[in-house]
Amino acid sequence: MRETLSRDDSSFFRMLPHGVVGADNSSIYCTHLSAEEQKLANCYHNPLRRRHFILGRLCAKLCLAKLGLPPIPILKDDAGAPIWPDGVVGSISHSHSCCVAVAASSSQYTNVGVDIEYTKALQPDLWPIIFSSAELAFLASHSSASWRQNLAARMFTAKEAFYKCQFPITQCWIDFKEVEIHINGCDIRFESATSAVRHLLPNVSGRCIPFGDYTITIATLI
Numbered sequence: 001m002r003e004t005l006s007r008d009d010s011s012f013f014r015m016l017p018h019g020v021v022g023a024d025n026s027s028i029y030c031t032h033l034s035a036e037e038q039k040l041a042n043c044y045h046n047p048l049r050r051r052h053f054i055l056g057r058l059c060a061k062l063c064l065a066k067l068g069l070p071p072i073p074i075l076k077d078d079a080g081a082p083i084w085p086d087g088v089v090g091s092i093s094h095s096h097s098c099c100v101a102v103a104a105s106s107s108q109y110t111n112v113g114v115d116i117e118y119t120k121a122l123q124p125d126l127w128p129i130i131f132s133s134a135e136l137a138f139l140a141s142h143s144s145a146s147w148r149q150n151l152a153a154r155m156f157t158a159k160e161a162f163y164k165c166q167f168p169i170t171q172c173w174i175d176f177k178e179v180e181i182h183i184n185g186c187d188i189r190f191e192s193a194t195s196a197v198r199h200l201l202p203n204v205s206g207r208c209i210p211f212g213d214y215t216i217t218i219a220t221l222i
């Protein structure tokens with residue numbers, strides 16, 4: 001088991017008194033990954049990031065199982081996007097104590113993207129960096145501060161889900177303000193006058209899902 005541990009985690013093992021053995025939760029989960037995935041996990045010396053990577057891969061494998069597929073290793077490309085098996089599209093996200101993955105058949109979707117955030121994480125001082133003036137005006141038009149916070153989380157996760165959905169297809173970086181989010185209940189519409197990927201937008205839709213203290217948005221591209 002020792003070779004599956006990151007430098008930070010292995011200090012726990014090195015410091016155990018003679019004759020005492022130990023195990024930590026992320027090394028248990030790591031044993032369910034392929035050797036190549038464990039190698040990727042070991043590149044993260046931050047224990048939380050490593051745990052997120054491992055849990056994301058386990059969620060991805062659960063998705064593969066739900067599609068009737070074996071637990072094929074999911075490595076990553078140079079940009080960090082997960083590499084799904086042929087015939088499958090999918091996406092992974094993590095935030096605080098939650099990890100999610102989504103996947104679908106590539107015969108049904110060109111790609112999917114998911115993002116999860118702790119709903120209260122996106123503080124109002126960050127909004128001007130992320131949202132366009134029209135989006136800020138939309139937020140300001142709601143009188144309840146907690147509802148504004150909720151809408152901001154939906155809009156932010158929508159932007160990141162869209163980014164993850166489009167990137168494996170286009171390899172394009174998109175600035176946060178390039179694509180505007182329109183919310184109708186749980187349904188999300190994406191609009192852009194300027195983005196290089198605006199031609200995709202008629203085929204992209206989003207769905208926002210409240211998930212306890214978290215907000216999840218899934219973007220799908222047909």
Ligand SMILES: CC(C)(COP(=O)(O)OP(=O)(O)OC[C@H]1O[C@@H](n2cnc3c(N)ncnc32)[C@H](O)[C@@H]1OP(=O)(O)O)[C@@H](O)C(=O)NCCC(=O)NCCS
Nearest residue numbers: 053056079080081092093094159160163164167174176179
């Ligand atoms: C790449 C990015 C979207 C990741 O989001 P995040 O909230 O920081 O982190 P998350 O936990 O939600 O997602 C991380 C996962 O995204 C996936 N991912 C990383 N880069 C990716 C990419 N280029 N394309 C698709 N998926 C990617 C990976 O699976 C990663 O998890 P893993 O390393 O454990 O496999 C984000 O860091 C980023 O760069 N955003 C700026 C661009 C943007 O969102 N613009 C908005 C346009 S409207």
